[in-house]
Amino acid sequence: MKRALPLLVLCSAALCSTALAESASLRAWSDARSLPPEASFAAKLPSFAACEGADFDRSKVSTDALSAYDNMVKLVTSMKADDPTRLSLEPTLAQMRVNYAKAAPLPAVQIPATLAEALKNAQAWLEKNEAAGWRAFSASEDAKDAKKASQAALAAAMLGKPNAALAALLTAQKLDPQNAQHLVNLGGVLNTLGLTGEALVVLDAAAKVSKNDSGALGWSSAATLNANRGLTLADLRRWPDAEKALTSAVDSEPMLAEARLGLARVLTCQGKTAQAAKFARAGLRRSPSVTPPPAKTTDPQATEPATVEVSEAASAKDVNASAHLPASFTFDLSRGQDFTMPNLKLPQTPGDALALLDKYQKLHDDLHARWESLRKRSEDVEARFRRQPAASPLVQARREALWQAFLHVNDEPTVKRLYDSHHKSDWEVSKADMDFSHCESGCIMPEISIKAATAEVKRALCVPAMLSQNDKWRSAMHAHAENLGAYLKASYKLHTALAANFSDPLWHERASLTAEFLVTTEFMGYVGEALHWAKDIRSYQDCVASAASSVPDKVAEDLLTPRADPCKAVFDNMSLAFSVHVVSFRISCDSMNVTAVTPGWIGAFGSISEKFATKEYTVTVGIQEGASVGVGPATVGVKSQQGAYVSWGASGITDAGVSITTSAKANVKDGATSGAQDVLKDVSGALSDKWSFIASPGGVK
Incomplete structure (x- = not known):
């Protein structure tokens, strides 16, 4: 019978070839968010929608x-x-x-009669509210060239300065008036700054020159236009028109979470609360609800357990109601480590059990010492963890989401099936042991002791009974070893794959120790079953027919727990770095930062957190289609879907994501690529001119 143990909650040196697999999926950090049920949004929607205009x-x-x-x-x-x-x-x-x-009522929104009037009003707003910033930009080199002005606007938006982006976009539009992208982005900025009438006129002008093409990240340019326009119409409380524009945006570009949130507001204000709750919930993640592929199952006819595909684990009962998306959808699971449970020598006869008892005791003691060492190391890590300064809110949220995925590995359906099977077979082992001598009544050996009048009669009864029960117990242990081994193989692979997404050494150590603690605990429990059985046999050793013929030096192979290296930006579709204007952007598995080398004229503009209340927005950046990007020593082509996005709100960056598509191979040694620090180097030279500014009403809080 297994003794209960407390649970802990908390590439090799040789060269290997890592394929940078073809993938067009966007890795959005918001997709890792845990979502509350739709019903919880009902009380929040009225405040979020502000339908009565009590602004x-x-x-x-x-x-x-x-x-x-x-x-x-x-x-x-x-x-x-x-x-x-x-x-x-x-x-x-x-x-x-x-x-x-x-x-302090808001003045009635005035809709400018012409595009020229709208642009003039926007400039007047800058001269009134951002005079110093407007003068600084006007005197800069960026104000002399449309392309430079557009890139400067992108930089300002990425730094959380839509007011500075307004100055640059007004100039870009003036120097290149037929560029639809300038107008669409300008309309989004104007909406964010509360210049609603001007935004509508600018976006209507954009619709006249816009092309039905793909923008940054391959997202539909028309959808981005409709999203900005729909949100502007919503601010004007033209609900039916707003619903039409936002529905078109969602239908043609499902990745526009901003449009889903806009629909939540618009539907609320039309009394369609149930529909609004669905969009409000879905809008908290970048990717729309999808049905994950079914997990692979074990072939019941196979003589050995089939390979477990942990990367496709997901719950498909009701994806819209799922609090968590599958780990494979939100994190990179390509670097999980293989684990094989050691084969434990089992007694073929009761005599073997007696002979193996001391060996089992020694192995169990060694495993317990290892378990205790892991526990103490984990306690030390937790103590250091509590003293560690928190990262930025977005990075902290990403790491917390990753940790939650780590703690819920047993909920992944493939792993859960194996977990349930191992618990069922463990019960069969315990039952064989209990039937032998540990039940409340009717146990085999106590019953024989009661019935036997003499020692000779007892031995005549107990020897064959012990042999028979040893066979049953041994058979149960073999079945349990198969199930437990399959479960630990799958869970350890997934645990270490998730651990490899941590770049922070302390988070990585915390995850790695927890994975090692689990397999150590479970294998120690399995050895404990054998030790307990051998002790039971010793309690009735007068019923042992004969002694063991020989005893092996080792009753099990060593317990090996290989670790995955921490994230070093070597994943094929998780990392990107670039610079645009004065801004440097870098994102990898669990870290992201946007910094300015020197703010220049952008620094003369005020902060959005000081002036623009709860407005939010998203900036997307594209990479040239067909451009060549350095991947370690290799050069690979890229597709139009590549790029990144950053979402801003009053409290700072609220979301980020990256889409990287390559098809090269790189040599990886100790987590580095042929001497290069990162697999994917800075791609500044490959940035396209495509970028988008997408307004947002913000999430329902």
């Missing part, structure tokens, strides 16, 4: 009053929808909004 002019509200309002919003949205405190505070917040709207 106010923030510039006319005192600093103290504005701070009180923002703090109340932050407090309420941080609580769960069914929190009694939230329910009691929401009426107060709604009344504050109404009072502020009366005291």
Whole structure:
């Protein structure tokens, strides 16, 4: 019978060839988010949608009053929808909004009569609100060339400065007035800055010159236009028109989470709450709901367990209701390590069990010492972990999502089936042991002791009974070894694959130790079953027919737990680095940063977190189709779907993602590529002129 043990919650040196597989999928960090059920959105939608127009002019509200309002919003949205405190505070917040709207009403939106008037108004807004920034940009070299101005706008948007992007886009449009991309991006920026009338006119002008082509990341340019236009129409409370534009955007480009969130608002304001909740929930992730491919199963006719495909594990009962997408959808699982459970020598006879008892005891003691060492190391890591400064909110959220996937490995259907099978076979082992001498009544050996009048009668009964039960127990142990080995092989491969997505040494160590702790605990439990059986045999050794003929020096091979290296940006579709204008962008498995070498004129503009309340937006950046990119020593072609995106909100970067498609091979040694630091080098020279600014109402909080 297995003794309960506490659970821990917490390329080799030789050259190997790693294929950079062909893949057109986008790795979106928001896809790793855990989603609440649709029902939880019902109470939040009215506040999110603001259908009654109880908005106010923030510039006319005192600093103290504005701070009180923002703090109340932050407090309420941080609580769960069914929190009694939230329910009691929401009426107060709604009344504050109404009072502020009366005291500082927004002026009625005026729709400019012409594109020229809209552009003139936008420039006037800059001269009034960002005079220093506008002068700094106008005096820069970026103001003299349309392409430079567009790239400068991209840089400003990536740094969270849509106001600075406005200055550059106005100039880019002036120097290249027939460029539809300038107009679409300008319309998105104007919407984000609250210049709704101007945004609509600019986007209507864009529709007249727009081409039905692909923009950055291969996303439909027409869909981006419709998304920006639909959100602008929603701000004008033209709900049916907004719904039509946003529906078109979602239908033609499913990756536009911004349009799904816009539809959530528009549908709410038309009383279609049930539909709105679906879009609000789906909009929290970049990728739309998809049905994952079925997990591969074990061939029941096979003499050995079939290879387990952990990368396709997913729950397909109701994908829209799934709190988590499959790990294979959100993380790279290509570097999981193989694990083989050591083969344990089992006694063919009761005499063998007696002879093996000391060996089992020694092995169990060694495994327990190893288990204790892992436990202490894990405690040390957890102590250091608590002292570690938090990363940026987005990176921290990414690592937490990765850790949650790690803790839920047993929920992946392929692993779960194996887990359930191993528990079932473990019960059969325990039952054979209990039937022998550990049941409440009717156990084999105690019953024989009761019935036998003499030692001779007892031996005549117990010797064959012990031989028979040893065969049953041994058969159960063989079946359990097969099931346990298959489970540990699958779970360890998935655990180490997920651990390889951590670049932070402490996170990686935490995950690696937990994976090693699991297999050590389980194998020690299996050895414990054998040890317990041998001790039971010793308790009735007068029933042993004969001694063992020989005892092996080792009863099991060594327990080997190979580790996956931490992420070093060597994955085929997880990493990208580039520079544009003064901005440097870098993203890999669990780290992302956007920095400015020197802010230049962009630094003269104010921060979005100070002026633009809860507005959000997304910037996409494309790589030239057919361009050559360095991958270690190799050169590979790329497709139009390649690139990256960054989403910004008042609190900073809220989401990011990358799409990398290559088909080269690179030699990998110790996680590095032929002396290069990264597989995918900086691709600044391969950036296309395609980029998009997509407005967003923000997620439902």
